[in-house]
Amino acid sequence: MSLNEFDFIRRYLQAQPQQDAVLLGIGDDAALVRPEAGEDWCFSTDMMLAGRHFFADDDPADVAHKLLAVNLSDMAAMGARPHWVLLSAALPALDETWLAPFCQTLFAQAAAHGVALIGGDTTRGERVFNITIAGTLPQGRALRRSGAQAGDDIWVSGVLGAAAAGLQHLTGRIRLPENLAAPCVAALRRPQARVALGQALLPVAHAAIDVSDGLLQDLGHILTASGVGADIDAERVPCLPLFKKALPADAVWPLLLAGGDDYELLFTAAVAQRAAIETLAAAVGVSLTRIGRIRAEAGLNCRLNDGSPLTLVRQGYDHFD
Numbered sequence: 001m002s003l004n005e006f007d008f009i010r011r012y013l014q015a016q017p018q019q020d021a022v023l024l025g026i027g028d029d030a031a032l033v034r035p036e037a038g039e040d041w042c043f044s045t046d047m048m049l050a051g052r053h054f055f056a057d058d059d060p061a062d063v064a065h066k067l068l069a070v071n072l073s074d075m076a077a078m079g080a081r082p083h084w085v086l087l088s089a090a091l092p093a094l095d096e097t098w099l100a101p102f103c104q105t106l107f108a109q110a111a112a113h114g115v116a117l118i119g120g121d122t123t124r125g126e127r128v129f130n131i132t133i134a135g136t137l138p139q140g141r142a143l144r145r146s147g148a149q150a151g152d153d154i155w156v157s158g159v160l161g162a163a164a165a166g167l168q169h170l171t172g173r174i175r176l177p178e179n180l181a182a183p184c185v186a187a188l189r190r191p192q193a194r195v196a197l198g199q200a201l202l203p204v205a206h207a208a209i210d211v212s213d214g215l216l217q218d219l220g221h222i223l224t225a226s227g228v229g230a231d232i233d234a235e236r237v238p239c240l241p242l243f244k245k246a247l248p249a250d251a252v253w254p255l256l257l258a259g260g261d262d263y264e265l266l267f268t269a270a271v272a273q274r275a276a277i278e279t280l281a282a283a284v285g286v287s288l289t290r291i292g293r294i295r296a297e298a299g300l301n302c303r304l305n306d307g308s309p310l311t312l313v314r315q316g317y318d319h320f321d
């Protein structure tokens with residue numbers, strides 16, 4: 001019998017007994033350990049394969065950007081400050097016309113985030129990259145998936161659906177007008193990890209995840225980990241200005257709610273924090289939108305403004321679907 005990605009993680013990987021110094025093992029955006037009192041360390045790793053996560057003929061600078069951004073995004077989702085990365089690369093050839101722009105962009109983005117490359121591994125093979133990232137946090141403060149409380153607002157940063165629409169445009173499944181195609185393809189190729197936002201949310205958010213596999217699926221991870229449910233106002237979910245006008249209605253909701261590759265932060269916070277959250281959004285220069293509420297009763301209800309329920313066949317992305 002074939003498992004889905006999350007069943008594999010739960011049934012086989014999460015089943016191992018946890019060690020004491022490990023505050024948080026498998027099951028969140030990153031692991032947390034406490035080598036010494038005072039500071040927690042945060043680790044995550046993400047892999048990108050040609051033909052699955054990027055096209056073989058993609059611009060190497062875009063590949064480098066996304067590779068680091070998706071790793072930074074998991075640090076952002078924990079509220080961690082990233083410090084170090086290790087890079088493993090399988091390459092078909094040591095072609096400088098490919099590698100020079102790849103490295104230039106990798107190091108430029110690393111420098112912009114104060115992150116240093118401290119090691120890795122190189123081998124010959126089909127193009128595959130893996131980054132392992134480590135960051136730090138004040139002791140006990142990480143934003144876990146498990147902290148959501150009944151009554152919390154549900155917030156999301158930026159806009160959703162753009163990257164998924166960009167991918168469908170590039171693969172010819174949908175045809176976007178040029179003024180929408182450009183920002184959607186940019187969202188796909190150059191996601192912006194919300195690292196400063198994640199750290200700014202530490203004092204106010206109860207739970208957080210980065211939206212990498214689709215809003216509903218990633219919200220589902222928060223709900224399961226926290227033992228709560230949620231009501232989502234679908235029409236409040238933020239998208240690019242032209243998104244709903246330019247796309248056929250049946251394409252809008254799957255892209256927006258289940259598209260994936262957004263790398264925005266989805267978090268929950270008490271209603272009393274609304275003003276503080278608006279202030280920090282302005283301070284870090286990222287738009288934040290309230291899209292629903294956490295409730296005690298399990299389940300995920302997504303409704304349109306007229307009250308009708310919105311149900312999607314797929315809630316998000318699974319590598320083994």
Ligand code: ADP
Nearest residue numbers: 009013025026027028029030031045046074212
């Ligand atoms: P994210 O999308 O935030 O990177 P994933 O859905 O990839 O998270 O993974 C969920 C959890 O499962 C994470 O804690 C991750 O470290 C863990 N995980 C996934 N694959 C493996 C693996 N092969 N070995 C150990 N842990 C894994």
Ligand code: MG
Nearest residue numbers: 029074077210
């Ligand atoms: Mg994540």
